[in-house]
Amino acid sequence: MALQVKVPTVGESISEVTIANWLKKDGDAVQLDEVIAELESDKATFELTAQSAGILKIVKPQGSTVPIGEVICEIESNGQAVAPVATTPPVSTSSQTPKATGGVKEMKVPAVGESITEVTISTWLKKDGDFVNLDDVIAEVESDKATFELPAEASGILRIVAKEKETLPIGGLICRIEIMEGAPIAQSKTAAPAVASASADKTYAAGHPSPAAAKILDEKGIASHQVQGSGVGGRITKDDAQKAQPPVSKPTETKSAPASAPVISAGGGRNKRTEKMTSLRKTIAKRLVSVKNETAMLTTFNEVDMKPVMDLRAKYKDKFKEKYGVGLGFMSFFTKAVCVALKEFPAVNAQTNGDEIIYHDYCDVSIAVSTSRGLVVPVIRNAESLSFDQIENEVIRLATRGRDGKLSIDEMQGGTFSITNGGVFGSMLSTPIINPPQSAILGMHNIVERPVAKNGEVVIRPVMYLALSYDHRIVDGRESVSFLVRVKELLEDPGRLILGV
Amino acid sequence: MQYNVVVIGSGPGGYVAAIRCAQLGFKTAIIEKYNTLGGTCLNVGCIPSKALLDSSEHFHNAGHTFKEHGIEIPAPKVNIGQMIKRKGEVVKANVDGIAFLMKKNKIDVHTGVGSFMDKNTIKVTATDGKETTITTDKVIIATGSKPTPLPFAAFDKKRIISSTEALELKEVPKHFIVIGGGVIGMELGSVYARLGSKVTVVEFLDSLIPTMDGTMGKELLKVAKKLGMEVFLGHKVTAVTNTGKEVVVKAEPKSGGTALEFKGDYCLVSIGRRPYTDGLGLEKVGIETVKGQIPVDDHLRTIVDNIWAIGDVVRGAMLAHKAEEEGVYVAEQLAGQKPHVHYNLIPGVVYTWPEVASVGSTEEQLKQDGRAYKVGNFPYKALGRARASMDTDGLVKILADKQTDEILGVHIIGARAADMIAAGVTAMEFRASAEDVARMSHAHPTYMEAVKEACLAATANRPIHL
Numbered sequence: 001m002a003l004q005v006k007v008p009t010v011g012e013s014i015s016e017v018t019i020a021n022w023l024k025k026d027g028d029a030v031q032l033d034e035v036i037a038e039l040e041s042d043k044a045t046f047e048l049t050a051q052s053a054g055i056l057k058i059v060k061p062q063g064s065t066v067p068i069g070e071v072i073c074e075i076e077s078n079g080q081a082v083a084p085v086a087t088t089p090p091v092s093t094s095s096q097t098p099k100a101t102g103g104v105k106e107m108k109v110p111a112v113g114e115s116i117t118e119v120t121i122s123t124w125l126k127k128d129g130d131f132v133n134l135d136d137v138i139a140e141v142e143s144d145k146a147t148f149e150l151p152a153e154a155s156g157i158l159r160i161v162a163k164e165k166e167t168l169p170i171g172g173l174i175c176r177i178e179i180m181e182g183a184p185i186a187q188s189k190t191a192a193p194a195v196a197s198a199s200a201d202k203t204y205a206a207g208h209p210s211p212a213a214a215k216i217l218d219e220k221g222i223a224s225h226q227v228q229g230s231g232v233g234g235r236i237t238k239d240d241a242q243k244a245q246p247p248v249s250k251p252t253e254t255k256s257a258p259a260s261a262p263v264i265s266a267g268g269g270r271n272k273r274t275e276k277m278t279s280l281r282k283t284i285a286k287r288l289v290s291v292k293n294e295t296a297m298l299t300t301f302n303e304v305d306m307k308p309v310m311d312l313r314a315k316y317k318d319k320f321k322e323k324y325g326v327g328l329g330f331m332s333f334f335t336k337a338v339c340v341a342l343k344e345f346p347a348v349n350a351q352t353n354g355d356e357i358i359y360h361d362y363c364d365v366s367i368a369v370s371t372s373r374g375l376v377v378p379v380i381r382n383a384e385s386l387s388f389d390q391i392e393n394e395v396i397r398l399a400t401r402g403r404d405g406k407l408s409i410d411e412m413q414g415g416t417f418s419i420t421n422g423g424v425f426g427s428m429l430s431t432p433i434i435n436p437p438q439s440a441i442l443g444m445h446n447i448v449e450r451p452v453a454k455n456g457e458v459v460i461r462p463v464m465y466l467a468l469s470y471d472h473r474i475v476d477g478r479e480s481v482s483f484l485v486r487v488k489e490l491l492e493d494p495g496r497l498i499l500g501v
Numbered sequence: 502m503q504y505n506v507v508v509i510g511s512g513p514g515g516y517v518a519a520i521r522c523a524q525l526g527f528k529t530a531i532i533e534k535y536n537t538l539g540g541t542c543l544n545v546g547c548i549p550s551k552a553l554l555d556s557s558e559h560f561h562n563a564g565h566t567f568k569e570h571g572i573e574i575p576a577p578k579v580n581i582g583q584m585i586k587r588k589g590e591v592v593k594a595n596v597d598g599i600a601f602l603m604k605k606n607k608i609d610v611h612t613g614v615g616s617f618m619d620k621n622t623i624k625v626t627a628t629d630g631k632e633t634t635i636t637t638d639k640v641i642i643a644t645g646s647k648p649t650p651l652p653f654a655a656f657d658k659k660r661i662i663s664s665t666e667a668l669e670l671k672e673v674p675k676h677f678i679v680i681g682g683g684v685i686g687m688e689l690g691s692v693y694a695r696l697g698s699k700v701t702v703v704e705f706l707d708s709l710i711p712t713m714d715g716t717m718g719k720e721l722l723k724v725a726k727k728l729g730m731e732v733f734l735g736h737k738v739t740a741v742t743n744t745g746k747e748v749v750v751k752a753e754p755k756s757g758g759t760a761l762e763f764k765g766d767y768c769l770v771s772i773g774r775r776p777y778t779d780g781l782g783l784e785k786v787g788i789e790t791v792k793g794q795i796p797v798d799d800h801l802r803t804i805v806d807n808i809w810a811i812g813d814v815v816r817g818a819m820l821a822h823k824a825e826e827e828g829v830y831v832a833e834q835l836a837g838q839k840p841h842v843h844y845n846l847i848p849g850v851v852y853t854w855p856e857v858a859s860v861g862s863t864e865e866q867l868k869q870d871g872r873a874y875k876v877g878n879f880p881y882k883a884l885g886r887a888r889a890s891m892d893t894d895g896l897v898k899i900l901a902d903k904q905t906d907e908i909l910g911v912h913i914i915g916a917r918a919a920d921m922i923a924a925g926v927t928a929m930e931f932r933a934s935a936e937d938v939a940r941m942s943h944a945h946p947t948y949m950e951a952v953k954e955a956c957l958a959a960t961a962n963r964p965i966h967l
Contacts, residue, residue, distance in 0.1 A: 061871075061873075064871075074904075203905070204902075204904075204905040204907055205931075205932040205933075205934075208931070208932045210930065210931060211841065211843070214841050215838065215839055215840050215841055218839035218841070219838055219839045231931075235931060
């Protein structure tokens with residue numbers, strides 16, 4: 001990885017400098033901050049220091065005049081030094097420089113779970129050519145179920161094989177690490193941020209637009225340095241240019257077209273965007289379709305007068321918060337109500353397994369959490385035996401981990417029943433889809449004040465519609481409807497939750 | 502008639518500009534002085550000279566290489582009349598093609614001399630004196646160039662001739678004298694040398710094709726001598742006289758020394774071409790030429806805001822393909838697009854056999870710029886394909902940046918160099934390094950392998966077949 005050293009901005013009116021003296025020779029090893037050259041402007045002489053340690057490659061000879069911002073030399077990072085290094089490595093640097101051992105560790109996609117066959121590299125946290133230490137997290141990898149971190153399996157120079165967003169099978173080659181001995185010098189950390197951002201595979205041709213790309217960029221008013229080239233060596237391809245967005249702040253050049261030009265270009269953008277489906281999205285798609293196809297799913301509805309729960313909540317929410325450090329939400333009421341009802345209607349808490357039906361004596365309630373990457377469904381284990389505060393805490397923990405993409409596969413497997421709350425987005429009524437292999441899912445919705453008849457009078461009450469989608473193959477109508485009525489009863493009279501009646 | 506764009510001159514710059522304008526939706530007209538479209542290139546330049554070059558090459562091979570190939574035929578004879586006739590047919594097919602393209606793109610062709618009345622009005626005067634006036638928003642001048650005469654000896658078109666007449670000779674000259682060892686002189690000189698003429702080339706500078714890389718000139722000299730051409734470098738021509746039955750050329754070494762005198766039946770003056778703007782009425786719009794050229798800015802616009810100029814009539818190399826690029830460039834600009842022309846990457850070609858072609862910087866330029874560079878050469882002699890076809894003259898020379906290995910120049914002399922140079926242009930447009938090209942698969946056996954090998958030589962001096 002060669003660091004390009006450019007002529008720094010040395011003063012307002014100075015546009016170029018002359019290289020008065022190279023203090024280091026081409027091929028010399030230089031230390032960070034070591035003075036490598038003396039530059040002269042028309043106002044003053046100043047010293048140029050090395051921005052990283054490595055092998056110096058002089059680009060501009062002594063005596064040449066170089067404009068500000070031009071590359072005057074390159075510093076090749078240690079470790080993968082070019083041939084001339086061997087002849088002149090000063091002892092002082094070699095002792096603290098990591099040495100290549102010649103060994104290469106190939107890192108492959110680990111087996112992350114039983115049913116997982118492929119993963120997608122979501123983010124590289126280290127760049128190609130970076131020095132990585134054993135166990136440094138070098139990338140985030142995403143499977144259809146979870147995101148996990150990939151630690152380096154050796155210390156050395158990272159050579160990335162699989163690009164970001166690439167999907168690899170289990171056992172597929174992710175990267176290589178050229179194993180090094182000795183502590184790494186702090187090159188990548190101490191380098192000026194502007195320089196550090198230079199991508200490892202940048203070459204002299206980085207940012208060079210192809211002929212077609214150059215024309216497109218000019219027409220869009222985008223300078224080539226504002227575009228990240230995806231071509232070989234960082235070249236800007238036609239595709240890069242077509243996808244490039246003009247800088248927002250800069251008003252577009254309003255050079256009036258010749259009045260008579262018969263070519264009319266429409267103003268409105270008609271861009272389309274194509275993105276690869278993430279593994280998560282592919283899995284969601286596949287599973288939702290299969291549920292629709294392979295179950296006899298239908299939905300039953302009911303409505304709940306939320307006033308009793310809301311009253312109870314209003315009355316105790318401060319004390320609850322004080323005592324347990326967590327807010328008293330609706331989820332705990334619903335989860336508890338569901339658990340009681342599930343005990344009474346075990347078919348709703350069961351699942352099919354070929355010709356068999358598996359009944360669960362426990363309630364592992366999956367809660368749907370919307371994240372930026374899609375829907376995830378972590379599980380509250382043994383919800384039937386948890387207290388209100390334990391449920392609330394668990395909901396918050398799981399939701400947070402879900403949004404951060406940190407849920408493990410274990411945390412998402414094995415639910416026996418699901419709750420989804422479309423109400424948070426304002427849904428009035430919906431027909432949720434079962435989370436397989438479960439047999440039923442409860443849909444919560446928004447709470448709206450509606451006129452309802454109570455004891456022969458019209459009163460205004462906060463009402464939520466409830467929906468229960470269930471697999472009619474193993475849940476009969478009597479059970480599903482009764483289940484939902486039971487949930488309604490428990491919520492409209494929360495005292496029943498305590499007494500179990 | 503009212504047009505969006507009027508192009509004056511229908512050579513490769515002009516007709517390409519017109520087609521591109523029409524493609525972009527402009528109502529376009531083109532004005533051509535001669536009865537056929539295509540300008541110098543199609544009528545009296547590139548195309549007819551290539552026709553004769555190929556004919557003469559066939560003749561030469563029939564007499565010189567067939568025997569070695571195992572083909573025995575009686576000594577071949579030149580039928581110059583037929584050769585010129587075939588050349589004429591080739592030209593006709595090409596210019597008819599341009600006429601078709603004009604029709605297809607709905608471009609109005611006005612035949613006659615175009616002359617500005619003002620910046621939006623052009624008078625077209627046909628050969629019969631009939632005048633038409635057309636008006637336009639924009640004008641592209643593409644009037645091209647003419648051969649430059651010697652200051653002391655005008656073309657008499659009988660014995661003192663330009664390339665135009667050299668393509669129409671009725672006989673094979675006994676002694677063909679060429680003044681100027683540039684592209685045109687060497688191409689036409691080699692035509693007649695192959696047809697059996699004694700050919701003498703007198704060049705003022707110390708190298709043939711002096712604008713190209715020095716190695717190319719040296720190699721071409723070897724090839725010319727092999728063909729029996731007599732070459733005098735560094736000689737200044739002092740007099741050219743048509744005595745009626747012959748032409749006498751006097752020359753002396755520019756560094757001093759014995760004067761020489763040549764007597765021949767024709768003297769081709771090929772010392773260059775000059776921009777042609779006669780009768781254009783530039784004074785009516787306030788354009789003044791500089792050394793014959795129409796001054797233009799970086800976008801090829803003249804000082805008049807609705808007039809552009811392209812091709813031989815403006816600065817830069819006088820090449821058909823340069824004019825074509827400029828034609829497209831201006832047309833697209835008129836439509837509000839922002840195209841580019843990379844002048845450094847316009848290839849130069851000499852259609853001798855072997856051909857010479859190059860793109861990018863010459864070694865001389867790199868030296869002058871103080872650029873650190875490396876050289877990779879590979880001779881055709883070491884190429885299986887070249888041996889098979891007995892075209893073993895020539896070499897490929899790659900110049901690359903010493904540090905980055907970026908290709909800075911590609912210079913080829915050898916069979917099919919003219920076609921091969923496109924690969925050099927591609928590589929350089931994408932700023933490929935010598936190693937990049939060396940790592941690309943090149944089909945075997947081909948002449949292009951020499952390019953790959955020369956790149957290997959340039960990148961780390963490791964050609965495989967040398």
